Amino acid sequence: MIQRFHVFIPYLLYVCKNGIFIEKEECVIDIPRKFPKSIPIYRRILQRLPIYHPTYIEVEKRIKAIEAGFHGECYVDNFLKQVPFPKSYAILKDLHIKIDSNSYLQMDTLILTKKYIALLEIKNIRGKIAFQKNPDQLIREFDGEVTPFKCPEQQITRQTKKLQVLLKELKIDLPIKKIIVLAYSKTHVVLPPKYTTIVMGCDISIYMDDYNQLPDVLSTTKFNQLSRQLAAKSFEYIPPSIAQTYPVKLADVKTGLICPICKRKVSGQLKCPTCKVGKLLLQQQAVEDWFYLMKDSITNRECVYFLELKDKHAGNYLLNKLPLQPVNNHKLRHYVMSHDR
Structure with missing residues (x-):
């Protein structure tokens, strides 16, 4: 039921020379994004609920939201493949890492190089959006309907702080770049976030190119070690049960x-x-x-x-x-x- 992707990584980090495993100077980790396990489970759950049950339509909405998010993330993944990253880099997807008993680092995409770590919060949203302050909300207008959402800027800020805690525990000092990525250019940003970079998926390479000009901070050994540690700490995310939210x-x-x-x-x-x-x-x-x-x-x-x-x-x-x-x-x-x- 639980499968970790980090089991593949040691083979990417080492090569055999004269019978001795040594660290590769060039290390690339970019495992394809997995189709969300929750989608087939929620589809099965629909078979267990009467079609007239008030929660039935909420489960359908949840499936559509997860599918939209997954397709948006895969779309951005295609643009990341076009980025000329440094010789050693890792693109870790769908990370879920326990920070303490009540806190988890959860990211769509984390890019690790010897120069920086980039956190990407990817959104697939149609219509006009505004990053409202006081309170922090994302307001979406689509087909004449106005809908409030949790603020992606606050989400990625919280995850950045959690990552800082984790890196401190691992004794790693590395610049963290945070980016909100809108998967498709059909999204119209009326009011952008105040403190976080926001880009269209097709433009992500421009920002990555700038970051890739930064000087190296980590050695090859430290980079390989951190790659393994982040991947090894990640495990499958189990969302709160439907019954915790709906009747x-x-x-x-x-x-x-x-x-x-x-x-x-x-x-x-x-x-x-x-x-x-x-x-x-x-x-x-x-x-x-x-x-x-x-x-x-x-x-x-x-x-x-x-x-x-x-x-x-x-x-x-x-x-x-x-x-x-x-x-x-x-x-x-x-x-x-x-x-x-």
Whole structure:
């Protein structure tokens, strides 16, 4: 359920010479952006909600927003490929790093070189936008409708401060550049942010070229070390469950194993009779549905009810088979998503 991308990085950082692994002078890390795992999960959740449920349309909106964000990020990724970066650089995508017990560094794109770190907050927004102050909000006007959003300038400022804390812990002193990137030029900026650079995706190379003229600050060893550390600390982001925001009751939800392909309920069979999707995969997906839909933990009793298992022993077996982390013992035991597998 949890996959880290950093497992690929050591092979990019070292080459073998005469049987000895040595650091490469030139190191390029740019792993393709992954399709958001949350999209197929939210689509499965739609199969568990009645179409007339007030939350149904909110889940649909969430899917569209995530899809739009992903397409905008991929579009900007294409322009980043055209940037003549220094010999050693890393483009890390969808970072989610724990800073402390209540704080996380979460970035669409982080660019690391020996010269600087650049944080890119990428937005795919249609219509006219204004960065309003007091209070800080992004106001969007589209098709005659005015909609307020969280302020991207405040978002990237918060993430910059968190990155500064992390770099201080790692004893790294490196300039941080923060940029709000509008994926498509169809966005009309009526009032720009006051303290943060904002650019169109097609123009990102101009700003990167200027940053790439800066002098080196890190050695090759330090750069490779920091690349590994940032990637190794990142883990999959699990959003707050839908039930934490919207009125979803367990009684409203369709339980059991549901095939994600044909949408039929699979009961008492080793696989979907139509699509041949295996039972274990269906069970794993159902547990994911629970975390995204109901709450960030699951008990044996909840597992048995939601997956329609035969008894608590089947629930205990499954919960210990999946990549979950047990918390507490005996009657108070529950399971959470694991970041260590």
